[in-house]
Amino acid sequence: MKICDETVRAAVDSGLGGIQLDAAQKQAILAQCRPTVAVAPPRRAARPLRRVLAVAAAFAVAFSIGGGVLAAAPELRQSLSILGAETLQQLQPINQVSEDQGIRMEVLAAVNDGQVAVVFLSLQDTAGQGRVEPTSQLYDSEISGANFTRGEVVDYDAATGTTVLRLVADASESMAGKKITVSSKSILSGEDRHAPTYSGYTVASLRAATGDAAIQYPQNLAGSMVGGPEMDRFSRLLESGKMPALKAWSEPVSLPGVDWAAVTAAGVVDGQVHVQVAPDEGMGRVNRLYFSLETAAGEPVDCTQVNMELGERHKMGRFQSYNDLTEYVLIPPREIADPGSLRIMVDRITYRSFVEGSWSTTFKLEEASDxxxxxxxxxxxxxxxxxxxxxxxxxxxxxxxxxxxxxxxxxxxxxxxxxxxxxxxxxxxxxxxxxxxxxxxxxxxxxxxxxxxxxxxxxxxxxxxxxx
The missing domain is CATH 2.60.40 (Immunoglobulin-like)
Structure with missing residues (x-):
């Protein structure tokens, strides 16, 4: 398989391990990120922090406070002294604020080596509506001049409702000594990963309920993803245009427990389970559905999966998008003796809040260090x-x-x-x-x-x- 920008972008590693911070280090982080305005605490009790992308770079947020802030906050001197004077000198304090829709973004500090820039920022709901939580993220974050921008949660301070994020940007050309803009058009919060639930259908019962599914070969395939044991085979089918898609029903049907998307077609084609889904223009743009197969005994089945993005693709910022339709295809392994008995499972990731606005700050990066x-x-x-x-x-x-x-x-x-x-x-x-x-x-x-x-x-x- 040739590795190129397209395949690499899909495979960028975002699975970062958890870390342990001692009390002094955590206090240093949170003290730097406390707001400069008084904010009512969220009315909803904060959930325990789930470190989706926790990183040891949390230490660096504390570095960014520099000498001036240290003088104003002598209680931080001891905890920061363990980092060393040389390290403190490498970070660039920023402390610029952008606020929109009642949410405050403060860029705290930055550091770069030319092609890699690391920016630390905090988010806070100044309206006290609880829209900033431990899972909050800049949904379409961008650092100008960069090829990639990846966001990672560092910590959450329940006392002020402040989430601390770290953005990492990679560029093809040096960003050192240049003005960069850190921006986002939307903020996503309240992630909830639901356990897989039984759809009520087996492969056999779905086949009986839908009969001979009407199919077409996609003429408007906006994108696709393939994974599983027979990935190469079905990748070739997609590339050759021989992967069938369902024709949509005249009336969509609802999916139990999902009020932000509807099923527009479903059926079994050559033993393969097809489910075609249309998201709404609200939370359906960011919530995610996943389908899988399991045995009657509740054991997951390692099947090949194909996701076909059909219809028009709607851009949301620089990197994010959603499609009119997504068709999910599950291919049972050939060694399964009775594929008709396999149960079709539905999994989903949902979010509580999706706030659209404009958050942006521009500043000049210092020259890169040696x-x-x-x-x-x-x-x-x-x-x-x-x-x-x-x-x-x-x-x-x-x-x-x-x-x-x-x-x-x-x-x-x-x-x-x-x-x-x-x-x-x-x-x-x-x-x-x-x-x-x-x-x-x-x-x-x-x-x-x-x-x-x-x-x-x-x-x-x-x-x-x-x-x-």
């Missing part, structure tokens, strides 16, 4: 790794050629003088078919003077310090 660099000519079969750079925020690997799924991996590990390994959970890769750039963004901002060694696939590299 870095550790190693020039090389490593054959990664078939691409060539030409350099490895370690900055305070990321490892950047550059290369040339064509990266493929079967290529040799390039594992870079960074160790500090205290023996700790620097975690890098956020990963992105971009390529134009010739040049390759991989960013592994650290979970914390590091002091390069504290780097002890850098390993590439287990071999220590002779890194040289370079000026920005």
């Amino acid at each position: 870095a550790l660099r190693f020039e090389c000519n490593e054959d990664m079969q078939p691409w060539i790794l030409t350099s490895v750079q370690v900055s305070p925020v990321a490892v950047t690997m550059t290369g040339t050629g064509e990266m493929r799924a079967e290529s040799q991996s390039a594992e870079v590990r960074v160790f500090l003088k205290n023996g700790a390994e620097v975690r890098a959970s956020s990963v992105s890769t971009s390529t134009n078919g010739e040049d390759i750039v991989c960013h592994n963004v650290f979970d914390e901002v590091i002091d390069l003077a504290q780097v002890d060694r850098v390993l590439l696939n287990g071999r220590e590299l002779p890194m040289e310090r370079t000026a920005p």
